[in-house]
Amino acid sequence: MSKRRTDGRPTIADVAALAGVGAITVSRALRDPSLVSDMLREKIDTAVRELGYVPNLNARALASTRSDVVGVLVPSLTQHIFADVLRGIYDGIGHTRLHIQVGNTRYDLDEEERLLAELLRHKPAGLIVSGIDQNAASRRMLEKANCPVIQIMDLSDNPVNKIIGFSHHNAAKAMTQHLIEVGYRRIGFLSGWMNSRSKGRLSGYVEALEDAGIFDPRLTNAAGDLGALALRGSWDKHQYSTPAMGRELLSELWNSEPRMDAVFCNNDVLALGALFECQARGLSVPNDFGIAGFNDEDFMEAASPAMSSVRTHRWTVGHDAVIALRRQLDGEPDDERIVDVGFDIVKRASTDRRAQPVRDDDAAAPQQTRTAGDDR
Amino acid sequence: MSKRRTDGRPTIADVAALAGVGAITVSRALRDPSLVSDMLREKIDTAVRELGYVPNLNARALASTRSDVVGVLVPSLTQHIFADVLRGIYDGIGHTRLHIQVGNTRYDLDEEERLLAELLRHKPAGLIVSGIDQNAASRRMLEKANCPVIQIMDLSDNPVNKIIGFSHHNAAKAMTQHLIEVGYRRIGFLSGWMNSRSKGRLSGYVEALEDAGIFDPRLTNAAGDLGALALRGSWDKHQYSTPAMGRELLSELWNSEPRMDAVFCNNDVLALGALFECQARGLSVPNDFGIAGFNDEDFMEAASPAMSSVRTHRWTVGHDAVIALRRQLDGEPDDERIVDVGFDIVKRASTDRRAQPVRDDDAAAPQQTRTAGDDR
DNA sequence: TCCGTCGATGGCAGCGCTACCATCGGATTG
């Protein structure tokens, strides 16, 4: 008659009673069947099915001081890049017992700190966090997290534990060098919101131009105070890029520097906007104006003309982060603390000044240059 | 000397001891400070800070037979639509105690069933699931879930509990009617992977054309066996669209039906591909060929020419789903079981046959038609 | 034959928190 506080669902004890075994044997049969004899295992399986038993993960997590939750922190859900990373993470998780809990930091370090604190209350099995620019409190939490921590999408000499990513500086530098090589001289840099990774790209762009002796700060809307853009204009709340932004930013840049002959866009979405702006102005790409993007999203190849971009391996980063996490959870050694997955410079018609004006630009296969990172 | 199984972190009992109060009072102060006197509350807060106490959510969930996890099932992470829905969900969650756990069903009903079963092990606070075409087992689980369940992104007379979405059939029918109105007569329908919502759109398209007496099954690559596309060609593994797919599918459709004068694309990404294909062929949009998309993603407005689309309120759907969930958790009544958020037909240059060929098509503001759903 | 070992199984005692009920002093009411 005592009021039980259960929700009426069968527990491991019910299964044990029905199967005529001890509760702990049921527990073992569920977690690692090899520990239990065939006969009992069958009995238990039957009882589980008969009762429709569903394990309570909260109880399991409490008893073992460890949950099955993998916390993932990304700065944006809207950007395709992180959608690809997440897809890699989900593919890496597969049908394991692990569960994903995603936090959206919105590029806000305080929000990241708050989300991290929340995640830790779950006693997560592991953590995957984007980037290396955590604030001091977040960094401390990560270091004392008592679970594997993987940083992704950037590189650092000093990761919390393990980092998987690539050099945004080197990638942007390589693409800028390509633009120089094919003959562009007044190369602009177009960016919306600047985050730490964008800044790495900007510095790569600047370095390539300085090496060639043709850097001109008037050619980037992000020069000087690198964070200024974030606070400027009508996009102060937008932490993501749109093609409309690309069009407007390119127009602005042209106003201040009409002799610009190419633009390297901080991401493909801006590049798409730049292409539309050129089309609206009746400019020929690549002959009148060159355009390059960053990330090589689907539409870059399909655009007309097809657009050059830096291919980044987002899926791989997410996937490999999970694989590394699982390795660590399985107790396997992992001495490679810093993993550079590299990038590819994909050269297409939008930066090919020698291209013949053809009807379908896709006919010619794009040239690729493999840079950094190991082969995979 | 007995071996404790803790991980060494302070517990609620430690806080209680330091503050000189009972454990339960600490628990109350943490969950609802108004239940505790000011004096004790301050003492407790001080003790919490001093010890760096972090509540263990697994223990809380076990004791209260209810966790703070909201399970969300989406069919795709790559499609922008669901990224927008997720953003709405995160914005709706805000800084509440609730946490999001996203499952990616990949448009696979069995996978959905599996993920649902996994989620239920957490005793979730609520569930948000995409669509209405769950299999029987999933449906049963949802009905017996013992927590609020919100279905989203579609409409149904018979939701599990509450549904928030819009009619894909009506939206597609309205856009098709627009294409007819402006004078197109051989209107194609372009689709990649067909899911239940795509099928709704196709049926709306067919109905509008049949009403006008100009339906021709040769004009859609999805006619006949609606699922056939999924298994066909090189995209059998792709459950998402790319602009390259749009280009190729449009070419195929032209091959079989060269007189086609417009195309309604199942999503904007395909529409972008269609535009690129027209540009590569030197066709004028909208005069030679009309293009309309679905969802009205960012780039539709920025394209050159700007492209018509059906604006869907994905953010709103996600956001309102969470708000409804929170209401139910707070015990507030909610009698509106079926919520239609409607859609807008956004008419732009890509379907404006009367448009003058201008340099910048964006100059003219787009016309919008508001359809279905209440004002918000 | 005896003892040590090992695999299979079970009992017990928590894991850290909260539901439930009891207690207690002060305010309210007739």
Added chain:
DNA sequence: CAATCCGATGGTAGCGCTGCCATCGACGGA
């Protein structure tokens, strides 16, 4: 002034599971 009520607080007993250790029988070597 006694009866009643109510807000604040605390004690107890779980929530459902697993870590630790004990037990037991089979087996092999000395």
